[in-house]
Amino acid sequence: xxxxxxxxxxxxxIVQGAQEGKKLELRLWLRMLSTTKLxxxxxxxxxxxxxxxxxxxxxxxxxxxxxxxxxxxGELSKRTMVTNGNVTxxxxxxxxxxxxxxxxxxxxxxxxxxKLTAKGETQFSAMAAAHEGWxxxxxxxxxxxxxxxxxxxxGAVKSSVSNHLSGTDFD
Amino acid sequence: xxxxxxxxxxxxxIVQGAQEGKKLELRLWLRMLSTTKLxxxxxxxxxxxxxxxxxxxxxxxxxxxxxxxxxxxGELSKRTMVTNGNVTxxxxxxxxxxxxxxxxxxxxxxxxxxKLTAKGETQFSAMAAAHEGWxxxxxxxxxxxxxxxxxxxxGAVKSSVSNHLSGTDFD
DNA sequence: CCCAAACCTTTGACATTTCAAATATCGTCC
DNA sequence: GGACGATATTTGAAATGTCAAAGGTTTGGG
Numbered sequence: 355x356x357x358x359x360x361x362x363x364x365x366x367x368i369v370q371g372a373q374e375g376k377k378l379e380l381r382l383w384l385r386m387l388s389t390t391k392l393x394x395x396x397x398x399x400x401x402x403x404x405x406x407x408x409x410x411x412x413x414x415x416x417x418x419x420x421x422x423x424x425x426x427x428g429e430l431s432k433r434t435m436v437t438n439g440n441v442t443x444x445x446x447x448x449x450x451x452x453x454x455x456x457x458x459x460x461x462x463x464x465x466x467x468x469k470l471t472a473k474g475e476t477q478f479s480a481m482a483a484a485h486e487g488w489x490x491x492x493x494x495x496x497x498x499x500x501x502x503x504x505x506x507x508x509g510a511v512k513s514s515v516s517n518h519l520s521g522t523d524f525d
Numbered sequence: 526x527x528x529x530x531x532x533x534x535x536x537x538x539i540v541q542g543a544q545e546g547k548k549l550e551l552r553l554w555l556r557m558l559s560t561t562k563l564x565x566x567x568x569x570x571x572x573x574x575x576x577x578x579x580x581x582x583x584x585x586x587x588x589x590x591x592x593x594x595x596x597x598x599g600e601l602s603k604r605t606m607v608t609n610g611n612v613t614x615x616x617x618x619x620x621x622x623x624x625x626x627x628x629x630x631x632x633x634x635x636x637x638x639x640k641l642t643a644k645g646e647t648q649f650s651a652m653a654a655a656h657e658g659w660x661x662x663x664x665x666x667x668x669x670x671x672x673x674x675x676x677x678x679x680g681a682v683k684s685s686v687s688n689h690l691s692g693t694d695f696d
Numbered sequence: 697c698c699c700a701a702a703c704c705t706t707t708g709a710c711a712t713t714t715c716a717a718a719t720a721t722c723g724t725c726c
Numbered sequence: 727g728g729a730c731g732a733t734a735t736t737t738g739a740a741a742t743g744t745c746a747a748a749g750g751t752t753t754g755g756g
Contacts, residue, residue: 378669379660382676383564389683390561391606393554396690398744403691408744410712428734435562437714442736447711464721464734489550495685496678498549504678505553507671512560514666519567569714579714581742599704611743613706618741635704635751 393492400488405481410436412485414444415453415470415478424457424469453477564663571659576652581607583656585615586624586641586649595628595640624648 398409417433418425425433431441445468448454453474457467470478493501569580588604589596596604602612616639619625624645628638641649664672 377657378672378676379664380657382664382672382679383660385676385679385683386557386561387565388606389679389686390557392683392686394558395606395744396686400691402744408711426734427736435559435566436712438735439715439737440713443712462722462734466735486548486551489554492686492689493550493553493682494689496550496681500678500681501549501553504675504682505549505556507667507675507678508553508556508560510667510671511664511675512556512563515560515563515567515663518663518665520571566714573715579741597704598706607742608744609705610707610745614742633704633752637705 393489396492397485397488400484401481404484405477407477407481410434410440410444411448411453412478412481414441414448415474416482418454418468418470419475419478419482422469424455424467427466427468430468448474564660567663568656568659571655572652575655576648578648578652581605581611581615582619582624583649583652585612585619586645587653589625589639589641590646590649590653593640595626595638598637598639601639619645 394409397412401407401409401412413434414430414436417430427441427445428438430436430445431438434441436444445454445456445466448468449456453471454468455471457469459465459467496504565580568583572578572580572583584605585601585607588601598612598616599609601607601616602609605612607615616625616627616637619639620627624642625639626642628640630636630638667675
């Protein structure tokens, strides 16, 4: 069969097809996913090493930190994008560590409100400061203008995705 | 004190400060994370409803699909960004479902190579086609030019992050 | 040849994750 | 005032996730 020259041509076709032809959205998604995993793992590792905390715990505490009155578990579930059943366990462990308090309000006994303890606030504010620094470090090589652009354009992606969900969910 | 005019100025400063001043990287990260979670959940839901499969299984099979010879578990672990111990369990379940085969090569008995079965290839190619369509749908409202731009710029983020990890990992 | 270091995978303890079913409470309608 | 539908959380089963320690195998000096 044909040998040296056709091999080169085939290679070019393959490369072109894979890199520019189609599936742009798929390629973007794969890159978003791997980048997010990379950053998550780094944050997880640092939270663990420096604070003995986990990322889901950090996320949950972040929501409580900006609502000093506390939040109902269902609301926590929505904000952290974590299922109800999951929130139950997370709050349980945080309460066992003395970082979070659970209260049932007088008016409605179906409800459980979680709020940070003083210890929880202290610990979280240290973690939050470190966390922000880690992100600045990790993204240090990216131009601020690009960061802003990404923030805006990813917002467009999020909005598009929200409008094309199979369920009846919104943001 | 000053009243009407200074109020306007203050407001601008506040808005500027909050939106563009600092913590840009943090805000980008939060948006990336929530967007990625949103898309992941949608894909998970559809994989489950339409194929009875899970996202980690899909990811693992995707790696094997493009390496018909199969991959060692350690290599699978790196490519899927999943820990070794986790790969063990995933492959076990996929093998129980007849989608994956485990082989120990003659040369080195420390190694386990996983490869797709014929059934696994058939099933994966159906899932992959659907998966690509879902992504196109979800991102339908985003301009192709923006998709390309995002792909490039997120690449820059990933590269920056890779250069600022606490461990000695590379991509 | 043998042993120690290096390599690959599994195991075990725990935390997180989803989904669906079960509980518990509230509000309301009749 | 008791049943019913809507709300809110918990529970249980199964899968995924991390990490560290333990198991085999191979390999390379001595």
